[in-house]
Amino acid sequence: MRKNFTGRDGRVVCAVRTARTVQNLPRRATARDGKGADFTRKRRAPAPGQNPPPVERRLCVAPMMERTDRHFRRLLRFITGRALLYTEMVPAGAMLHGDRGRMLGFDPAEKPLALQVGGSDPEELRRCALLALEWNYDEINLNLGCPSARVRSGGFGACLMAEPARVADCVAAMAAGGLPVTVKIRTGIGGEGGEGEGARRHLDEFVAQVAAAGCRCFIVHARKAVLGGLSPRANRNVPPLEYARVYQLKCDFPRLQIIINGGIVDSAGAARHLGQVDGVMIGREACRRPLWLGQLQKEIFGEPPAITDVDTLLDCYAPYMEKKLREGARLRQFTRHLAALFHGRPGAAQWRRALGGAGEGGMETVRKARRAMALVEARRAA
Ligand SMILES: Cc1cc2nc3c(=O)[nH]c(=O)nc-3n(C[C@H](O)[C@H](O)[C@H](O)COP(=O)(O)O)c2cc1C
DSSP: OEEEEEOTTSOEEEEEEOHHHHHHSOOOOOGGGTTSSOOOOOOOOOOTTOOOOOOOOSEEEOOOTTTSSHHHHHHHHHHOSSSEEEEEEEEHHHHHHSOHHHHHOOOGGGOSEEEEEEOOOHHHHHHHHHHHHHTTOSEEEEEEOOOOHHHHHTTOGGGGGGOHHHHHHHHHHHHTTSSOEEEEEEEEETTTTOSHHHHHHHHHHHHHHHHHTTOOEEEEEEEEEOOSSSOTTGGGTSSOOOHHHHHHHHHHOTTSEEEEESSOOSHHHHHHHHTTSSEEEEOHHHHHOTTHHHHHHHHHHSOOOSOOSHHHHHHHHHHHHHHHHHTTOOTHHHHHHHGGGGTTSTTHHHHHHHHHTTTTOTHHHHHHHHHHHHHHHHHHHO
């Protein structure tokens, strides 16, 4: 038996299976099978000359460490079916030598999904690209924008923007895997190429060299990275946004796909960018206001979101949470993503407190928090 949940427009947005139906389904691989998580069909590399299927990138959700994990991505999928989602960055060494199920496993419902990798060794990255293909990702993305000292000491992230030849080698090696290869860059790194014409030339030369190696899509965080002296957090706020430079890049390379990222927090801003470049990538605002992504989807694709309100979203997400909690997930892995759902609404602080303060109370914590919110809303309506 199934219970259907419908959105405001009456369309079914999620169907929850009862135990009897589950028994009749073929068994899917689980952590005990050594995969660590649900996983999708394994793929082989496409035959030579065969192009990978095109990836829609007009709306993307940015890779964010400790944010865009599989639970958040599953939540987002109830809101938008059209956005391309990115994983958190996985360092190449960890991917090759660590617990792959934990790092690479995902629920098929999260697709389309791009895997972001951090690294600088072409051979390692080639092997990562093969893993991305095998695990059924839709794209592999190389992180060239992270300014953190730890990443820099590993010789990857934003510091690689000073080494276009090495990046080109990495991209060429990754492309051999057969998946689309994209890079996430900054408009430059502090001091590199200076300002004005010099900086533009430097960025253009970098892009030309990396494109020639097989990268057709550049995601540009529209800020320079300042290496040394600024924390990663400050590096997301302090260097000024340089949207014009990203638009210029699109003019200089009209045949490349250019996706703009950084400081996009409303639909008007997204629409302005989409008049100039090929896509927008949303980072922090997707965590602050996940339901806005549904609205953006409607504006960009003309496709209304299946879910527009928090209650339906939580109804649909609850069975997934329950299942994962039964499998050993910690409540905190979900509440960190749910905390923002009532952002800007009366009772939001109460909701966050109820979710945050209850330790590991399991689903009952979420139910209690929902009852508290219902009370706030009933009081307001009275
Ligand atoms: C908590 C957090 C973690 C991030 N982790 C990554 C990451 O793993 N890889 C990456 O390329 N960028 C990472 N970023 C940067 C974002 O992808 C994005 O470029 C940045 O936040 C600017 O976009 P926004 O203004 O829309 O947030 C992270 C940002 C945040 C806030």
